[in-house]
Amino acid sequence: MGRVARRWAARGLGPCLVALALVVLAACSEKDRKAFVSILPLTGHDSTSAEGAAEAPTGFGLTADSTAVVLNGDTILTVERLPTRGPGGTELAARAFREVALSPDSSAVAFVTRGAVPAAGVWSRADQVASVGTALVGGAVDSLEWAPGGRFLSWSARDSAGVAKVGVYDTRLGRATIGPGPAWLARHGRSVRPESWLDDHRLRVLVSPGAAPTGGWSHLWDIERGDFVLESHVEAVARDVPAGGSLVRGGVVSLDLVDGPAPETVALFVAGDGSPGAVLLEDRGAGVRSVVTDPLLPPGALGYEKWKQAQRSPVLYQLAELGGRPTLLVALAPPDRGYDAIALFQPTRGGRLEPVRVDTGQETGPAVFFDGSTPAGTTQFGLLDLDGDGSLEAVSAVGEPSNDPIGPRIRWRTAAYRWRGKGLVRAPELDDAVARAVQRLTTGRE
Numbered sequence: 001m002g003r004v005a006r007r008w009a010a011r012g013l014g015p016c017l018v019a020l021a022l023v024v025l026a027a028c029s030e031k032d033r034k035a036f037v038s039i040l041p042l043t044g045h046d047s048t049s050a051e052g053a054a055e056a057p058t059g060f061g062l063t064a065d066s067t068a069v070v071l072n073g074d075t076i077l078t079v080e081r082l083p084t085r086g087p088g089g090t091e092l093a094a095r096a097f098r099e100v101a102l103s104p105d106s107s108a109v110a111f112v113t114r115g116a117v118p119a120a121g122v123w124s125r126a127d128q129v130a131s132v133g134t135a136l137v138g139g140a141v142d143s144l145e146w147a148p149g150g151r152f153l154s155w156s157a158r159d160s161a162g163v164a165k166v167g168v169y170d171t172r173l174g175r176a177t178i179g180p181g182p183a184w185l186a187r188h189g190r191s192v193r194p195e196s197w198l199d200d201h202r203l204r205v206l207v208s209p210g211a212a213p214t215g216g217w218s219h220l221w222d223i224e225r226g227d228f229v230l231e232s233h234v235e236a237v238a239r240d241v242p243a244g245g246s247l248v249r250g251g252v253v254s255l256d257l258v259d260g261p262a263p264e265t266v267a268l269f270v271a272g273d274g275s276p277g278a279v280l281l282e283d284r285g286a287g288v289r290s291v292v293t294d295p296l297l298p299p300g301a302l303g304y305e306k307w308k309q310a311q312r313s314p315v316l317y318q319l320a321e322l323g324g325r326p327t328l329l330v331a332l333a334p335p336d337r338g339y340d341a342i343a344l345f346q347p348t349r350g351g352r353l354e355p356v357r358v359d360t361g362q363e364t365g366p367a368v369f370f371d372g373s374t375p376a377g378t379t380q381f382g383l384l385d386l387d388g389d390g391s392l393e394a395v396s397a398v399g400e401p402s403n404d405p406i407g408p409r410i411r412w413r414t415a416a417y418r419w420r421g422k423g424l425v426r427a428p429e430l431d432d433a434v435a436r437a438v439q440r441l442t443t444g445r446e
Helices: 003-012 030-035 180-187 231-240 428-443
Strands: 047-049 060-062 068-071 074-078 094-102 108-115 119-124 129-135 140-146 152-158 164-170 175-177 192-197 202-207 217-222 227-230 246-255 264-270 276-284 287-293 315-322 325-332 339-347 353-355 357-359 364-366 368-374 377-384 393-401 410-420 423-426
Touching (some): 060 094, 094 140, 108 140, 119 140, 119 164, 140 192, 180 227, 231 264, 246 315, 393 428
Parallel strands (some): 164 192, 357 423
Antiparallel strands (some): 060 068, 068 074, 094 108, 119 129, 140 152, 246 264, 276 287, 339 353, 368 377, 410 423
């Protein structure tokens, strides 16, 4: 994914999206009610805190002033060695540790800091480097728990408004990780709380119907695969993929997509003929209804004669809201290009996944935008609120090398599309805003 597009996704998909509708419990079946459980206590873990918790392994803990971590009598980490800034450049000014937890294989120490901005992170014993996974201005980190295998660490936190947050740190990648599903919920102010690790890479979490950290639909977050699925849909997802098809890694996500009594699940798959498809699962009375959309697009939309020619599986790139409806951005592999083709889809009340339509001013068809780079230039795609109306616009920017010795090294051609009626239409009145946004995101200057 291009550097510019990544920044657009990070900046443009934040405060622009409105809150999701609350789940109506009165409409739930008894099976649904069992999934909508109360907060359960977290399981124990090898940790110690300044409050004096006595769970730590022998010889592991904090000094009396909570400014250093000791193991078997040796000081292995001090608060002075922690980073001074967190994600996004947040200044930390940590004064002491509030809690520390040793990984199951003793290769890393998870920590929570005290200070004006509480933070959580991981210190690697092999690399002798600490990394901050989250920092919460006005918030708090409540607990830490290592997965049994020691690769992943989860934390439970609260932001300044009291919304519960779950985070996961991947020691192999050396950073916090989040998928499209958890990112969508965070943008919409939904409380999400970790319950327990089921194994080395699957975390059970509770997703509340709103901001209050009470109740919750039980989801399984497979950190290794990237799937985020309603627990009651797990078996149906595996069962309802058409014969010969295979699920896409990281392509299963459960969210409120069509205002049903429970979250719906979309599962991307590759059919036996190579076509990209999707199953949408909905709770209907006593059972789960599944509707298959295959293919998501005709092969000619990307320039193929047959989908068997595609070299890569689809990827669930992002979730956004366009025209007031949840929209899936799926990255597909076009032929003979160094780019991804980002196709936009929306779920229908009938259970299908339909492509968003776009009117370019010259033709109308499925909304497919290209993103990537080759030696000849770069094509970037992003979503931004260009006019400040709270709705996202789709932006495409094509950059080509410039030979101007004193001008910019890249010349940009841009186009914006806004939602109108039932799809995207070309919006030339936003061209100046697009040009300013591209300049800001590529040069840091207004």
